[in-house]
Each structure stands twice: as C-alpha cells, then as structure tokens.
Amino acid sequence: QVQLQESGPGLVKPSETLSLTCTVSGDSIGSYYWAWIRQPPGKALEWIGYIYYSGSTNYNPSLKSRVTISVDTSESQFSLRLSSVTAADTAVYYCARHKRRAMPYDAFDIWGQGTMVTVSS
Amino acid sequence: EIVLTQSPGTLSLSPGERATLSCRASQSVSSGSLAWYQQKPGQAPRLLIYGASSRATGIPDRFSGSGSGTDFTLTISRLEPEDFAVYYCQQYSSSPHTFGQGTNLEI
Numbered sequence: 001q002v003q004l005q006e007s008g009p010g011l012v013k014p015s016e017t018l019s020l021t022c023t024v025s026g027d028s029i030g031s032y033y034w035a036w037i038r039q040p041p042g043k044a045l046e047w048i049g050y051i052y053y054s055g056s057t058n059y060n061p062s063l064k065s066r067v068t069i070s071v072d073t074s075e076s077q078f079s080l081r082l083s084s085v086t087a088a089d090t091a092v093y094y095c096a097r098h099k100r101r102a103m104p105y106d107a108f109d110i111w112g113q114g115t116m117v118t119v120s121s
Numbered sequence: 122e123i124v125l126t127q128s129p130g131t132l133s134l135s136p137g138e139r140a141t142l143s144c145r146a147s148q149s150v151s152s153g154s155l156a157w158y159q160q161k162p163g164q165a166p167r168l169l170i171y172g173a174s175s176r177a178t179g180i181p182d183r184f185s186g187s188g189s190g191t192d193f194t195l196t197i198s199r200l201e202p203e204d205f206a207v208y209y210c211q212q213y214s215s216s217p218h219t220f221g222q223g224t225n226l227e228i
Contacts, residue, residue, distance in 0.1 A: 044222045107211065108166075113164075
C-alpha cells in the first residue's frame with residue numbers, strides 16, 4: 001500500500017530555511033495532489049499547501065510569501081521549503097495525499113508519520 | 122477563508138455511550154466537502170469521513186457523518202475504548218483548506 005515518509009533536519013535556526021522531503025512508496029506519485037500540513041505542539045492542524053505531480057501548486061495565503069513546494073517525480077518525492085523561520089514555525093510537519101486522483105480539493109487519505117521540527121538557536 | 126468551529130472542546134463519556142461532535146462553518150461548505158479525522162497522541166491523523174457522510178476504507182460503521190451547508194456532525198454510536206482521541210473536521214470546499222480546532226473525546 002501507499003506509504004509516505006518525511007525526512008529532514010529536526011532543528012533549524014531562526015531566520016534560516018526549513019527543508020523537508022516526503023518520499024512516496026507503494027504507488028506512483030503521478031495523477032495525485034500531495035500536501036504539507038503542520039501541527040504546533042498542543043495545537044490544531046494547519047494546511048500549508050499542495051502540489052500536483054505536474055508541478056502546479058497552491059499555498060496557504062498566511063505562509064505564501066515564505067513557502068515553496070516542489071516535486072521530483074523521478075525520485076517519487078516532493079519537498080517543502082519554508083524560509084525566514086521563527087519559533088512560531090516549530091511544529092510536527094506531515095505530508096499527505098489527496099484521496100482522489102487529479103482532485104485539488106479533497107480530503108487527505110494517506111499521511112506520513114510526521115516529523116518534529118524545532119526552530120531554536 | 123472558511124473558519125471551522127468545533128464543539129464541544131472536550132467531551133467526557135464512557136465506553137458504550139453515544140458521542141455527538143459538532144463542526145460549524147463560517148460560510149457554506151459546498152458539495153458537502155467536509156472530512157473528519159481521528160488523531161491519537163503521537164500519531165498522524167486518520168481519515169474517518171469524507172464528503173460529509175462517506176466512511177473511509179476500513180472505518181467501522183459505528184462512525185457516521187451528517188450535515189450540509191454550515192452545520193456538520195460526527196456521531197459515534199457506541200464508544201469503544203480505542204475511540205478516545207482528538208477529532209478534527211476539515212473543509213476542502215475552498216482554498217485555503219482549513220481545519221477546526223478539535224474536540225477532545227475523553228473517558
């Protein structure tokens with residue numbers, strides 16, 4: 001079955017760029033939308049943005065100026081970059097798949113286990 | 122942006138009881154584009170309900186979703202010990218996708 005696995009540094013310094021990668025296994029990355037979602041400690045989930053396998057993206061306006069999501073279909077990976085981070089960006093970061101093929105507006109049916117990123121000097 | 126407000130914030134019940142969780146949207150969620158997730162400590166959310174009322178694969182039939190427009194409900198007919206968790210609603214009717222603040226279902 002499809003599995004997602006996040007990877008990247010667990011500690012990032014303030015003002016630097018957070019970079020995470022999500023590796024998709026068990027199925028093709030093609031024809032689906034893929035998302036990043038985060039959850040600060042003890043708080044609710046926040047949608048960061050999504051990317052289609054073709055490369056088209058949509059970002060949360062609250063983060064849009066700092067976010068870039070990219071895809072590498074040859075490696076079955078998609079990535080998140082969040083620039084100029086502060087302590088407020090400390091969170092568990094999840095990657096997830098949209099449930100239906102080619103649907104930008106959809107529920108998330110497959111999630112990675114999540115990776116904790118702490119912003120601190 | 123559509124704001125989702127979940128109530129109650131915490132719901133204290135016992136196994137075997139019925140749980141009713143509410144999710145209210147600040148504007149209409151078109152085409153029933155609302156999902157419910159269950160999250161246990163240290164785990165990723167799990168999709169329970171999509172399209173307001175369709176159960177996701179492998180979800181027991183004690184979980185049911187209903188509602189339309191701005192008012193949605195998740196019902197758990199007979200609580201099992203493993204159902205005690207935090208539940209989130211999410212709308213995917215418009216961008217940005219948004220989540221509610223969660224309901225903590227506790228024993």
